[in-house]
Amino acid sequence: MLCFLGRIMRRHHSVNRQNMRTIIQPSSDMAFAERQITMTNKASTTDYKIESLAKSFTYALSGIAFAVKTERNARLHVLGAVIVSVAGVMLGLNATDWRWIIMCIALVWFSELVNTAFEYICDLVSPDIHPAVKHAKDIASGAVRTRTVGAVLVGGVTFWQYVAGVFI
Numbered sequence: 001m002l003c004f005l006g007r008i009m010r011r012h013h014s015v016n017r018q019n020m021r022t023i024i025q026p027s028s029d030m031a032f033a034e035r036q037i038t039m040t041n042k043a044s045t046t047d048y049k050i051e052s053l054a055k056s057f058t059y060a061l062s063g064i065a066f067a068v069k070t071e072r073n074a075r076l077h078v079l080g081a082v083i084v085s086v087a088g089v090m091l092g093l094n095a096t097d098w099r100w101i102i103m104c105i106a107l108v109w110f111s112e113l114v115n116t117a118f119e120y121i122c123d124l125v126s127p128d129i130h131p132a133v134k135h136a137k138d139i140a141s142g143a144v145r146t147r148t149v150g151a152v153l154v155g156g157v158t159f160w161q162y163v164a165g166v167f168i
Contacts, residue, residue, distance in 0.1 A: 067116045073144070077112055081105045084155060091162040100158055104151035111144040 067074045088101055118140045126133045 063117075064113065067113055071112070071116055074112055074116065077108055077148075081109075087159065091159065091166070093158070093162065097158045100154055104154050108144070108148050108151050111147040115140045115144045 068078060084101060084105065088098065093101065119137055122133045122137055
């Protein structure tokens with residue numbers, strides 16, 4: 001990341017290469033960096049697009065696997081998603097209820113992955129303990145917890161009618 005920012009700061013011209021055109025524009029709100037806008041040439045081949053798409057999925061799955069492997073809370077979210085999915089199948093949720101459950105699982109996962117990435121960036125930028133970084137990480141973690149509590153509430157409301165029907 002820091003190397004990338006260094007390259008941006010050193011380049012002050014437009015560069016045309018193969019299928020990419022990079023335009024560097026100074027950012028009015030950041031004096032220390034420049035904004036990079038990359039546009040893909042529309043004349044690229046279908047093979048290139050499929051290969052690029054396959055690589056992007058590989059990178060995404062690699063990131064998710066890394067988060068699950070290294071973060072305890074990500075593993076807890078996997079367990080929760082599996083338990084909720086199995087319970088949904090066993091109780092026979094209807095399509096509308098599945099939409100709510102799937103949306104909650106996706107939003108909790110999104111929050112957890114963004115939080116994990118944010119924590120890694122904070123650790124890279126400030127390896128020493130700094131109060132501002134601690135607060136930023138705590139706030140990001142709080143966002144995940146808020147989303148998780150919301151998902152639990154939605155799950156409780158969704159599953160209550162099915163569980164009540166089985167036991168009452």
